[in-house]
Amino acid sequence: MIPSHLKKLSDAPVESICLHGGRIIDPANKRDEVGDLYLHNGKIADPNQLPQGVNWRTIDVRGQFVTPGLIDLHVHLREPGQSAKETIATGTRAAAVGGFTTIVAMPNTTPHADSASTIAWILQRAEETALINVYPTGCISQKMAGELLAPIGSLVKAGVIAITDDGNCVQNNELMRRALEYTKMFDVPIFDHCQDYNLSAGGVINEGYWSTVLGLPGWPAIAEEVIVSRNAMLSELTGAVIHCQHLSSAGSVRIVREARQRGIKISGEVMPHHIALTDGDTEGYNTNFKMNPPLRTKRDQEALLEGLSDGTIEILASDHAPHCEYEKEVEFNYAPFGILGLETELAIFIKTLIEPQVLDWSDMLAKLTINPARLLHLDKGTLTPGKDADVTVINPSLEWTVDKNQFQSLSRNTPFHGWELRGRATHTIVGGRIVYQS
Amino acid sequence: MSTVWKHKDLLAIRPLDPAEIGLIHDTARAFKEVLSRSIKKVPSLRGKTVINLFVEPSTRTRTSFELAAKRLSADVVSIASESSSFKKGETLKDTGLNLQAMNSDIIILRHPAAGAPQFLAERLHAGVINAGDGAHEHPTQALLDTFTILEKFGKHDAPADQKLAGLKIAIVGDIQFSRVARSNIWAMGKLGAEVTLVGPTTLLPQEFRRLGVKISHRIDDVLAEANVIMLLRIQHERQKQQLFPSLGEYISLFGLTHERFKRCRPDVMIMHPGPINRGVEIASELADGLNSVILQQVTNGLAIRMAVLYLLTGGSGPQGVKA
Numbered sequence: 194m195i196p197s198h199l200k201k202l203s204d205a206p207v208e209s210i211c212l213h214g215g216r217i218i219d220p221a222n223k224r225d226e227v228g229d230l231y232l233h234n235g236k237i238a239d240p241n242q243l244p245q246g247v248n249w250r251t252i253d254v255r256g257q258f259v260t261p262g263l264i265d266l267h268v269h270l271r272e273p274g275q276s277a278k279e280t281i282a283t284g285t286r287a288a289a290v291g292g293f294t295t296i297v298a299m300p301n302t303t304p305h306a307d308s309a310s311t312i313a314w315i316l317q318r319a320e321e322t323a324l325i326n327v328y329p330t331g332c333i334s335q336k337m338a339g340e341l342l343a344p345i346g347s348l349v350k351a352g353v354i355a356i357t358d359d360g361n362c363v364q365n366n367e368l369m370r371r372a373l374e375y376t377k378m379f380d381v382p383i384f385d386h387c388q389d390y391n392l393s394a395g396g397v398i399n400e401g402y403w404s405t406v407l408g409l410p411g412w413p414a415i416a417e418e419v420i421v422s423r424n425a426m427l428s429e430l431t432g433a434v435i436h437c438q439h440l441s442s443a444g445s446v447r448i449v450r451e452a453r454q455r456g457i458k459i460s461g462e463v464m465p466h467h468i469a470l471t472d473g474d475t476e477g478y479n480t481n482f483k484m485n486p487p488l489r490t491k492r493d494q495e496a497l498l499e500g501l502s503d504g505t506i507e508i509l510a511s512d513h514a515p516h517c518e519y520e521k522e523v524e525f526n527y528a529p530f531g532i533l534g535l536e537t538e539l540a541i542f543i544k545t546l547i548e549p550q551v552l553d554w555s556d557m558l559a560k561l562t563i564n565p566a567r568l569l570h571l572d573k574g575t576l577t578p579g580k581d582a583d584v585t586v587i588n589p590s591l592e593w594t595v596d597k598n599q600f601q602s603l604s605r606n607t608p609f610h611g612w613e614l615r616g617r618a619t620h621t622i623v624g625g626r627i628v629y630q631s
Numbered sequence: 632m633s634t635v636w637k638h639k640d641l642l643a644i645r646p647l648d649p650a651e652i653g654l655i656h657d658t659a660r661a662f663k664e665v666l667s668r669s670i671k672k673v674p675s676l677r678g679k680t681v682i683n684l685f686v687e688p689s690t691r692t693r694t695s696f697e698l699a700a701k702r703l704s705a706d707v708v709s710i711a712s713e714s715s716s717f718k719k720g721e722t723l724k725d726t727g728l729n730l731q732a733m734n735s736d737i738i739i740l741r742h743p744a745a746g747a748p749q750f751l752a753e754r755l756h757a758g759v760i761n762a763g764d765g766a767h768e769h770p771t772q773a774l775l776d777t778f779t780i781l782e783k784f785g786k787h788d789a790p791a792d793q794k795l796a797g798l799k800i801a802i803v804g805d806i807q808f809s810r811v812a813r814s815n816i817w818a819m820g821k822l823g824a825e826v827t828l829v830g831p832t833t834l835l836p837q838e839f840r841r842l843g844v845k846i847s848h849r850i851d852d853v854l855a856e857a858n859v860i861m862l863l864r865i866q867h868e869r870q871k872q873q874l875f876p877s878l879g880e881y882i883s884l885f886g887l888t889h890e891r892f893k894r895c896r897p898d899v900m901i902m903h904p905g906p907i908n909r910g911v912e913i914a915s916e917l918a919d920g921l922n923s924v925i926l927q928q929v930t931n932g933l934a935i936r937m938a939v940l941y942l943l944t945g946g947s948g949p950q951g952v953k954a
Contacts, residue, residue: 402838402841405838407745408746408764408765408767409745409746409766478750523722523724524742524744524750525746526743526744526745
């Protein structure tokens with residue numbers, strides 16, 4: 194439950210907490226052992242130098258995992274301007290229930306997050322209504338139109354931690370080159386939604402057997418791969434960091450792998466749905482299986498898993514994309530792309546990565562904690578003493594059934610309703626404040 | 632022993648089994664007999680309400696369904712997209728619920744988006760008939776096409792899945808965007824025919840092989856053996872999508888010209904779902920020639936649609952029609 198009096202993070206008291214007897218998994222420090230973790234003054238406490246005279250609140254977490262607070266660097270909070278779908282308040286509640294202590298908000302709001310004043314508004318709104326840490330991103334191009342550079346320096350000064358046109362893809366290679374060059378001055382990464390609009394024109398599902406059978410316009414993998422290739426080349430040219438969002442195809446994994454082997458500063462991320470579902474799941478024209486990029490084939494799925502396993506892909510995220518039920522309840526072609534992620538993400542990753550032994554817990558948690566923190570230059574994602582007391586406690590064996598009607602999110606667009614899953618966050622602690630406990 | 636129709640809707644051929652296709656064909660055969668009488672009307676659907684909801688332009692299919700419903704004595708209303716509240720932004724769901732609230736029994740939907748009839752069927756207790764959805768399916772077209780082929784080539788004593796066994800059928804043209812092709816691929820395959828798709832590589836992707844058919848990009852390799860050649864309309868707008876350079880080039884590579892017709896079997900059946908582009912996919916005189924069954928397809932379409940309306944409203948099959 195989220196305590197009912199919590200309207201914002203600062204409503205929860207900073208507590209002195211002893212998480213007793215859990216398995217502490219801290220990938221950044223290669224730590225994996227049973228023990229006690231102490232949180233004090235909003236920071237991780239050094240067990241060898243515990244302050245005296247503190248009245249510790251001891252929480253018995255034996256049998257559970259104690260991990261750095263989970264980070265999701267790809268979330269659509271929809272505020273400002275689309276608050277019928279989600280708000281910073283509801284989206285951060287969904288994140289808290291999902292075990293996330295930090296999320297990164299995408300800029301395709303109304304208005305777009307392409308000015309310092311909009312960033313200031315988001316940060317103030319987060320201060321007033323968010324239950325966890327929210328970091329905004331700013332646009333690459335003005336109004337995400339892909340034509341003119343957004344005021345990236347001002348956006349960084351206002352507080353964004355990454356630059357992206359997510360939802361859109363800059364088609365003009367010259368503009369993308371200049372964006373990468375210019376952004377190098379500010380020490381923030383560029384995230385790119387990789388989609389060539391000519392190659393994917395009109396596409397709503399993966400181009401292949403199922404688009405052929407269902408008669409739905411195909412969105413071919415090549416439309417993603419062309420842009421991933423371009424990004425690798427522009428990153429090599431400029432030396433700038435480029436992060437390719439929601440990789441979905443085998444070819445993209447191969448391109449990123451080869452580029453990284455050559456020392457190019459390119460990274461990628463994988464979403465739960467792309468490894469839990471395939472294009473065949475679209476057979477019933479259910480729009481909760483429509484997202485961008487689309488679900489692909491078993492072969493693509495295997496390549497994504499291999500990329501996660503061999504370290505080509507260092508980051509896991511959700512692309513949490515709320516839409517109102519009435520918006521989704523239309524013909525497949527006309528429905529908006531996107532599905533919810535935050536409240537099912539962890540358990541879907543357990544099902545797709547831990548249970549089939551693609552990754553061990555430490556490797557998986559690294560992709561949800563320290564790796565995104567490093568990409569974003571955030572001083573988070575570890576349990577090192579002195580760092581922020583952002584901690585998630587996970588019961589790895591808790592069995593539960595997804596019920597979309599129980600979601601904290603304002604929206605209900607999940608393909609996982611009714612799924613029986615294993616593993617769930619039981620405590621979400623942000624800066625020593627307990628914002629969620631089951 | 633006899634097959635019974637047990638579906639609320641007719642959305643696609645793919646999920647049907649051969650016996651169900653056979654039931655529709657047998658029922659249509661009985662109605663075709665009715666249509667040859669001087670009084671072409673039966674009371675089977677008296678008191679039932681049928682709505683023709685056409686969100687995409689159509690002359691042939693809409694008229695055919697409308698006449699079929701009238702021949703069965705149903706009350707029928709036809710709505711075209713220009714005059715519908717889609718123009719005012721009403722959703723398909725709401726339009727469907729409103730039509731159902733007027734106690735409609737059957738809604739016949741033509742729609743540009745694949746899956747739209749299924750979407751509607753899942754939300755209504757009224758029956759839904761797919762009259763063509765995007766590039767997905769056009770089931771009554773495939774039923775009337777196979778009915779027409781069966782009239783000439785059918786093995787009437789064979790099991791349901793062998794009625795067209797051994798028959799070689801070529802479907803030529805814009806396969807990628809064709810719902811007629813998809814429905815026919817399933818229907819002809821379920822009845823045992825050997826189907827070869829023919830068209831330019833850009834309009835006939837390799838994935839079609841996985842639907843259990845052969846594919847060819849050289850019409851001249853296929854013509855001599857084919858018992859049936861079905862030509863599909865070539866849409867001019869495909870040129871803008873860079874899918875082929877010009878109609879002239881299309882005709883030279885894939886058009887059924889007089890030259891090519893000479894190499895066909897003398898008894899070859901030439902089909903086209905219409906509307907035809909004379910001089911493009913087919914030489915004009917061939918469309919009117921002795922081998923063409925293009926107008927028989929239209930006549931049979933009426934009987935097929937009567938059969939479908941009849942079965943979906945609880946009709947018991949061909950025996951019921953005679954009685």
